[in-house]
Amino acid sequence: MNLDDELKRIPASLCIRCKGSKLLCGKSSCPIVTKIYLSREIPYDLKEVAGSSPPSVFIGHYGYPKVRIGPAVPPVNEGTEIYERPDMWLNLSIDQIAEMRFSLYRGYKILPVARASDPNNYLLELHDLILSAKPVYTEMEFSKISGRIDISPESQPFGPGGYVREFYHENSSSIPSIERLYYDTDVKGAEAVLLLYPGTSIYSIEKAFSAGMLGKTRSRRIVPTRWSITAVDKIISDALLSQIMDFDRIDGYITFHFRNIGNEYYVLVMPGEYSFEVMEIWNNGSIWAGPRRMTVESDYEKIGKMVSEPKIGGSFFASKVAVLEYLRKRERKGQIIVVRFIDGEYTIPLGVWQVRENLRAAMLNGRYIDGIDGFFGNIREKRGIDISGRSKTLQIFKQQKMITDYR
Numbered sequence: 314m315n316l317d318d319e320l321k322r323i324p325a326s327l328c329i330r331c332k333g334s335k336l337l338c339g340k341s342s343c344p345i346v347t348k349i350y351l352s353r354e355i356p357y358d359l360k361e362v363a364g365s366s367p368p369s370v371f372i373g374h375y376g377y378p379k380v381r382i383g384p385a386v387p388p389v390n391e392g393t394e395i396y397e398r399p400d401m402w403l404n405l406s407i408d409q410i411a412e413m414r415f416s417l418y419r420g421y422k423i424l425p426v427a428r429a430s431d432p433n434n435y436l437l438e439l440h441d442l443i444l445s446a447k448p449v450y451t452e453m454e455f456s457k458i459s460g461r462i463d464i465s466p467e468s469q470p471f472g473p474g475g476y477v478r479e480f481y482h483e484n485s486s487s488i489p490s491i492e493r494l495y496y497d498t499d500v501k502g503a504e505a506v507l508l509l510y511p512g513t514s515i516y517s518i519e520k521a522f523s524a525g526m527l528g529k530t531r532s533r534r535i536v537p538t539r540w541s542i543t544a545v546d547k548i549i550s551d552a553l554l555s556q557i558m559d560f561d562r563i564d565g566y567i568t569f570h571f572r573n574i575g576n577e578y579y580v581l582v583m584p585g586e587y588s589f590e591v592m593e594i595w596n597n598g599s600i601w602a603g604p605r606r607m608t609v610e611s612d613y614e615k616i617g618k619m620v621s622e623p624k625i626g627g628s629f630f631a632s633k634v635a636v637l638e639y640l641r642k643r644e645r646k647g648q649i650i651v652v653r654f655i656d657g658e659y660t661i662p663l664g665v666w667q668v669r670e671n672l673r674a675a676m677l678n679g680r681y682i683d684g685i686d687g688f689f690g691n692i693r694e695k696r697g698i699d700i701s702g703r704s705k706t707l708q709i710f711k712q713q714k715m716i717t718d719y720r
Contacts, residue, residue: 319344325605329595330624332466332662334374334539345603346464355415355462355472360455362418364389365448366482367397370439371419371463371471372523374537382524382535383421383477384442386451387413393448397516399469399666403674407574411470411661415462419474420453429525429533436524436535438480443520444492445485454479467539467627469664488517495526502528506548515634516666519545539627542665546630553637558587558616560640563647566682568691571675574667575599575659577696578651578675580636581688585648588615590706591632592650593625594698598657613705628653631665635672650685650706652692685710 323338333343369385387393395401396417402410428436442449458475490513494505505527509518523541525533536544562584569580592611595602602608612629614620623629632651640646651672682688689701701707 321604325595325602325608326610328601328603329593329608329610330626332601332626333464334466345601355460359418359458361453362386362388362420362455363452364450365391365393366442366451367393367395368442368445368449368451368520369397369417370443370520370524370538371417371421371474372535372538372541373421373463374539376423377537378426379423380426380535380537381421381474382424382436382439383419383474384439384451384453384480384482385417385419385471386453387416387418387472389416390450397520398514399516399664400514400670402667403573403670405574407658407661407663410574410663414470414663415472417472418453418458419463419471420455420477420480421474422477424535426525426535429535430531432525435480438482439524440495440526441484442482443524443526444487444495446488447485449482449485451482452479453477453481464662465539465664466662467542467665469666470661488513491517491521491526495521498528498530500528502532503548506545507552510549510552511638515545515549515669543627543630546627546634546665546669550630550633550637553634553641554587557637557640557644557646560644560646562586563640563643563645566684566688567679568682568688569675569679571671573671573674574663575656576667576671577654577656578671579688579692580652580672580675581650581685582636582640582679583648583650583685586616587646588613588648588706588709589633589636590614590650590704591623591625591629591653592700592703593628593653593655594700595655596657599655599659600662602655609700609703611703611705627665628668631669632672635669635676638673639676648706650688650704652700654696 327337331337333346364387366386371385373381455475456478460473463471519542523536523538525535566583571578590613595608610625612620612623636649693699
């Protein structure tokens with residue numbers, strides 16, 4: 314049985330909720346990830362790799378609370394800063410991003426997550442690498458390497474990985490803001506994130522948080538890369554929400570639109586008390602839908618009924634960060650709908666950075682429309698599909714209007 318036939322036996326909605334990370338289908342490995350792996354020819358018969366680490370670090374989640382952790386290094390000596398700067402990727406194609414990220418070879422050793430509270434020499438060297446403000450020449454010697462790439466719904470992809478025998482990096486100047494909080498062991502981890510944001514790149518914050526470099530000494534823990542991204546987005550979006558709650562309601566209905574690398578976004582910000590809804594439409598041919606029919610997943614929250622474990626995964630919190638940044642800047646609050654179409658061009662999962670950065674780009678240009686019906690009417694006209702019946706926000710809006718009209 315080929316992989317497409319195997320996929321047709323699995324509901325697309327299950328793959329979209331799992332995204333290859335939970336193996337909800339009961340299989341020992343994800344057929345979609347396996348298909349991507351088999352389609353990529355990446356050299357992995359290496360004993361060592363040397364180059365300028367962006368800097369980059371990989372922390373896996375399998376085996377938790379003992380995890381694989383180590384540096385990621387491309388066999389390239391110049392221009393590698395962009396490898397860890399998703400905010401610079403909006404003009405790159407999917408293949409360009411994948412080629413760049415799959416060239417990051419992962420080295421690792423297995424450490425207990427609690428090791429961050431009492432780091433050994435290996436972890437201290439990794440911390441020193443992560444603190445670097447610019448790419449650092451790094452050498453790794455492997456004792457064993459696998460050709461398997463690492464793909465996650467939350468984090469950017471990584472190339473082949475293996476156990477590290479030797480690891481060396483040159484010295485470099487540090488990021489002052491992170492270095493200061495690294496040595497301040499009286500500040501809680503979440504507080505440290507908010508002291509760093511927005512002055513420090515969210516991508517640098519994620520790496521420091523993941524490697525257990527923030528927080529009180531006894532509470533510091535190594536956090537798998539994919540989990541740390543969601544955790545940082547949630548910490549920041551919760552803080553942004555608390556800030557906008559005292560603002561006045563936004564005046565009018567404002568819509569935003571952006572399309573990039575097989576993802577198309579429609580956003581509506583409208584008057585009312587805070588609510589946030591994300592609808593994801595995975596079309597035939599897209600990475601998690603594959604050869605199956607279009608599938609829709611969504612999450613909705615409001616004050617008093619907040620989402621902590623969204624069905625759509627980390628993209629929910631990444632979306633919140635981008636849109637709430639806009640509302641904080643406008644000093645307004647409101648109801649929010651984000652509609653994301655994932656089309657057939659999106660053939661490799663690149664991580665939730667693209668949700669965050671694409672929506673940040675979308676929120677730069679808005680226009681006023683007549684109302685919520687106009688928002689869904691525009692989507693129907695542009696995409697040829699009516700998704701209004703699936704919107705919780707629209708359902709509540711119509712119920713409230715009926716009550717008002719009745720009175």
